[in-house]
Amino acid sequence: EITKEQQAFMKVIVDSYNRHQIPQDVTKKLLQEQYSAEENFILLTEMATSQVQVLVEFTKNIPGFLSLDHEDQIALLKGSAVEAMFLRSAQVLSTKMPNGHTEVLEERIRNSGISEEFMTPMFNFYKSIGKLHMVQEEQALLTAVTILTPDRPFVKDHPAVERLQEPMLEVLRKLCALHHPREPQYFARLLGRLTELRTLNHYHTEMLTSWRMNDQKFTPLLCEIWDV
Numbered sequence: 001e002i003t004k005e006q007q008a009f010m011k012v013i014v015d016s017y018n019r020h021q022i023p024q025d026v027t028k029k030l031l032q033e034q035y036s037a038e039e040n041f042i043l044l045t046e047m048a049t050s051q052v053q054v055l056v057e058f059t060k061n062i063p064g065f066l067s068l069d070h071e072d073q074i075a076l077l078k079g080s081a082v083e084a085m086f087l088r089s090a091q092v093l094s095t096k097m098p099n100g101h102t103e104v105l106e107e108r109i110r111n112s113g114i115s116e117e118f119m120t121p122m123f124n125f126y127k128s129i130g131k132l133h134m135v136q137e138e139q140a141l142l143t144a145v146t147i148l149t150p151d152r153p154f155v156k157d158h159p160a161v162e163r164l165q166e167p168m169l170e171v172l173r174k175l176c177a178l179h180h181p182r183e184p185q186y187f188a189r190l191l192g193r194l195t196e197l198r199t200l201n202h203y204h205t206e207m208l209t210s211w212r213m214n215d216q217k218f219t220p221l222l223c224e225i226w227d228v
């Protein structure tokens with residue numbers, strides 16, 4: 001079963017995942033600020049910016065990450081940011097939010113200048129994540145596994161990243177068996193979500209381009225992480 005050192009390893013990741021939540025003031029604003037496409041976009045920009053900050057803090061605490069080649073650290077962060085954000089917001093939307101917040105956030109996302117063709121795959125993903133009823137340990141480890149994907153663009157030392165990702169996949173597999181004993185395929189379904197996540201990268205790039213075209217303003221951090 002899960003060994004002592006795997007438990008310690010998992011605790012580091014889960015504590016970091018829970019410690020770095022999206023600041024309350026951002027989620028509070030979701031309910032307060034008035035409701036226009038412009039205002040909604042500004043809120044999403046704040047949310048995305050704080051999600052990137054949370055992502056960077058979480059990533060730094062993944063055991064072994066800071067001992068990777070520095071350029072590979074950046075390549076992994078930039079390559080996984082969108083997926084980690086969609087994962088985090090899917091979890092926020094499907095569990096964390098006090099009831100009532102979810103609908104408001106969903107409405108604001110739907111009315112923020114994101115065109116319909118990206119909305120559908122995005123919300124389909126949110127629904128498919130919600131149906132999994134992941135426990136928080138699984139959410140934290142799945143996010144860490146996503147960040148440590150060796151085949152991101154510009155990653156030089158693949159084997160070094162694989163050596164970090166493998167033990168995480170092993171713990172995640174055991175967790176799934178532990179928390180979902182009657183669903184032997186649960187782990188496979190979880191990894192299947194990562195494939196679905198990759199398709200969202202493409203839609204996200206289109207979202208950024210269409211926002212850019214409408215001359216919407218981005219924050220420096222979002223420009224840096226997505227080279228826009």
Ligand SMILES: Cc1cc(C(=O)O[C@@H]2C[C@H]3CC[C@]2(C)C3(C)C)ccc1N
Pocket residue numbers: 041044045046047048051085086089109204208217218219222
């Ligand atoms: C450059 C830029 C990017 C985003 C973004 O990616 O938002 C993410 C897409 C969905 C998944 C996480 C987001 C915050 C979301 C819930 C809107 C939002 C605003 C903005 N000015």
